[in-house]
Amino acid sequence: MLRESQKIPEEFLDRMRKLFPEEEEWERFLASLSEKPKRGLRLNLQKLKKAEKAGFSFEKWKEAWKLKALFPKKEEMDFPEGEEIDFSENREYLVCEEESGCRAEIGRDPYHEGGLYYIQDPSAMEVVSGMHIRPFDRCLDLCAAPGGKSLHMADRLDGHRGGFLLSNEYVGERARILSQNAERMGYANLCVVNERPQNLAEKYPGFFSRILVDAPCSGEGMFRKSEEAITDWSPDLVEKCVLRQKEILKEAFLMLREGGELAYSTCTFEEAENEGIRKWILEENLDYQFLGEKRLYFHHAKGEGQYYAYFKKAGQDLEEKKQRTEYSILKKNKSIFLYPAFLSVFQDLKLFRLGIRIFEEGKNGWEYSHGLSHALNLEEILPIVEEQRLEKKYKLLYGIYLTREDKRIEDYLYGNEIPIAEEELQVLLPGKMAEKSGMGILYCDGIPLGFGYYRNGRLRNYYPKGLRYRK
Template structure:
């Protein structure tokens, strides 16, 4: 491992005292790999039978497993079907400690590459709304890809500043996750390249940035809502220091306890402003748990909002917003981005779409669909101001209308399962045809493997949608997108 910075070691020795040697020894241990089961698709208890091996649960993550040594889970066709997400165990913790209920409005403010956003969306179970944002366009594209891979439907993926979002979504969200950009000290063992970027000035730089980000997040949280703040650093000014900033500047925000685990350590009030409530925050130390370094703080917003909105007014605002949403949903034409019309499908297009969607056991109503430049979307209802935001995706991209036909999309495929779509070619995980399919090759289908001998087929692995193919004379023409292939 690369040499740890001397200034970092001096500060950590001062912070940890007698525990410093154990902390230092932890860097000699191999990094821990984990995966998180997509509970929107697969029950936790069903996963081990899908992938033979010795699976050990991550004890503080309800749907997490440690990946056995030597297993290359990224090569599994079940990964390509979005059945699980590969993620370091400590990094799973913030999303696991932010309680999400179906139907809620959720914001992941610094969401790329998508590990936490995919979990938040899975727990929404196809309802409500997840706004997943990243300020970097390149990172936002990676975020979108991971959300699509996971079969996410009710998502708005944005590429905006926190201030830009706050202008559109004041008091809008029930739950917010701020996994803030940080100096990355907790990731030194996982990614040695982070060591080379660290300087003694970086914690102060990121602390200032975190305060700007969280100030905007507070504005977007409704009274009674919850906000999770997290980092992957040990630096006090970024952890207890930023928590202290929130408590001092937003009196409506209070720290609350989160679900505990025996390996969690309390935050240290002395590393912040001395407020005893800081002990409700959590530090994950690599010498105390089987994971990398992390920090978590769970807040609840009480009374007046950051913009001075009393709780009663906020409730009234929420009612009005709900009325607006209902009204918007009935409209056939809605503007969704920078003044671009988003009409519903024409009469002819409705017929084409209805014929294809009839293959679903519970078809998506064509009245809820939007068509933009021939592309078909199933989009959630949003405030009018959203058209002024820069976003990469609003809702589920179903596919494209071309002349007199409809071609379904890859993101649509991975939302489906054998019990949701009638025309399937369902293969076992060890079927040799899957490897060929994921490489973009044509594959064969035996008589009786599909309900009909021709037409569009949903290719599945163990019942989970993987992609599309078109069956002609026993040969499946591969429609797996080039950018998704192995």
């Protein structure tokens, strides 16, 4: 019945049967194929901390949405002593949508639009949590779209301590989606590019201290969520994926610096793509130490299928060097980016994003880019932004702080003009005199949503049309 209704390939089931010799375990796996996937939510911890300073209560929100920490304690994994995963800061939560009293509208929600959280599969959230990323690491995500793991990495980095992420996606349209997701989260120490791994390896040998290869795979762990994954699956696909995974990893080996760590992950159950690749990695790199691995099946995990393994390269590890954060400006095509100067090494790549896009060229000259409103370091970079001698129609003057319960928040997200009282305006730049009209950033519980133009008690809507709610 299961095979007929879900059209699960017979060859796949025959392969999986060998992994579960015990009948009870096999029946549990078969039953899990028909279960509804669970949903996860990963916090943008940097944005949360800023929102809490503005009065946002995470505890109230957590209770309202029945959020449960995915990693309430250290995960029990077979890692050498001293290499255990540290989950001291919880970013990863399950959304208990079916519990009584929970009215979570995950995804269609002002907190989501403001970049407070990213919707992500619970199993996928385990991968980055075990990468031992330090605030000052030089990170590379080689196969990054749509961005869940990439942005998870970015949230663990501190640009003021030299930490950064190069987020790469080879497929152009997927790189665009990756860039849009990055914009919402607001990280300035992040670069999104559209490059062949071979090109990156030529330019950055031995450069990165942390590399993630979330490799293209046969996708068996997505069978519950994707009919396309089921339709596309074949033994030939598995073989092609193994070859492709090795090609990508060969370039990653070249870019990993001494003492650095490599994470490899897939969303499939195939041994050839998982343990087979792990064995091959160690054969190819005699100076790599194997740190540990884990398989996540539907009936064992809180999310979908996942495999991940970690490796450490011998040699002197990257050490933190204290440095002052300086910013640079790049004008590219019809955009102007502001970024930490240490990201200049990436400015000649096929860029989708370099730091924060602060201006975009419009019909009437330069306009503030939506990404600027979401920048985590807005207070720091705003004086630099305003120093740019550009022909722009309006000045950015105000912060407008409303609560989630205020109907004007929803009206704004639908693209409507909303009323704003003069006393609700707060000057963004200290010492700057308020004016009768100007651009403002609308906040929901301290979380930025986007721009609007204030004049005569009204806020004209500048929320991007492609992001607006539709009835």
